[in-house]
Amino acid sequence: MENYRCIIIEDEPLAMERTRIFVGKVPYLQLAATFDNALTGLAYLKEHPVDMLFLDINMDELSGVELLESTKISSQVIITTAFPEYALKGYELNVTDYLLKPFTFPRFLQATEKARVQLAEPALATLDYLFVKTEHRLEKISVPDILYIEGMRDYRRIHTRNKRIMTLQTFGELERLLPADQVCRVHKSYMVGMANIEAVERSRILIGKERIPVSETYRSAFFSCIRQE
Numbered sequence: 001m002e003n004y005r006c007i008i009i010e011d012e013p014l015a016m017e018r019t020r021i022f023v024g025k026v027p028y029l030q031l032a033a034t035f036d037n038a039l040t041g042l043a044y045l046k047e048h049p050v051d052m053l054f055l056d057i058n059m060d061e062l063s064g065v066e067l068l069e070s071t072k073i074s075s076q077v078i079i080t081t082a083f084p085e086y087a088l089k090g091y092e093l094n095v096t097d098y099l100l101k102p103f104t105f106p107r108f109l110q111a112t113e114k115a116r117v118q119l120a121e122p123a124l125a126t127l128d129y130l131f132v133k134t135e136h137r138l139e140k141i142s143v144p145d146i147l148y149i150e151g152m153r154d155y156r157r158i159h160t161r162n163k164r165i166m167t168l169q170t171f172g173e174l175e176r177l178l179p180a181d182q183v184c185r186v187h188k189s190y191m192v193g194m195a196n197i198e199a200v201e202r203s204r205i206l207i208g209k210e211r212i213p214v215s216e217t218y219r220s221a222f223f224s225c226i227r228q229e
Contacts, residue, residue: 004051004119008034009041009067010080011059015101019054019080022108028116038067050075052096052115057081068095072175072185076115130177132158132167139165143182147196147207149174151189161196184225187215194225 006029010016016034023029032050035041038059045053053075057064064079082101096118097111131138145160149171156174158165175185185191186205190212198206203219205212214222 002120003028003030004116005030005032006052006054006075007032007041007044007050008054009036009038009059009064010034010054010056011036012056015056015080018102019108022105023054025105026109026112029112038064042067042071045073045075051119052076052078052112054078054080058083069170069172071172072180076118078111078115132165132174133169134165134167139167141165143178144193144195146178146183146193148193148210148212149183149191181225184218184222186218186222187213188217197226200226 006023008016008019008023008031010019016036020031020034023031029052032048033044035044038055053073055064055067055077057079058081064081067073068077076096079095079098080101080103081099084100096115099107099111128143129140130143131140141158141160145162147159147161149156149158151171152166155166155168156171158167171185171188171191174183174191178191182195183191183193192205192207192212196207198208200206200214203214205214
């Protein structure tokens, strides 16, 4: 049986110990690390990707929801929380499962089995479109048509070849929906459509008349995408 590496991000000591004990009972889970706050957990994930993440929601400094909204997480995410009102938000963020504390071991095992099945399944073919939530409807967007996406306070404006769309969906949500080899995050306020880049000048990307900055945080990942690093 294949082993899957996991981490726990949980700021309640008793809940942390309970989840740790449950992980130890599952033969295919290998606990790589535990963290009592989301910031240190996020820093670890950037350097050490894992298969599963057990994530508490209500934490100081950076909540579980804020973590998922702020960055792309490749792990299967299993939310653990005492607050049922976060369930809808969790599923909007495409989490694998949602465990309401105090959860039992059978319920915990059900969540890990769901994650294990998804990890074992071959990746589905990437769709060339997605549906984005606007104020009144779901708008269909062709991925190859995306020029760039810019952050505008609470909104993200998606510029395509033939229209512009405003959405409240976060960059983190859009990163999870969009194929990373086609639409790449290059700045805290920008993502770009790789097929529509005309040129790169130092730390600026040229798309039509736009000059989009590449920040130091995303520079390495961007240049890896265009294989020019």
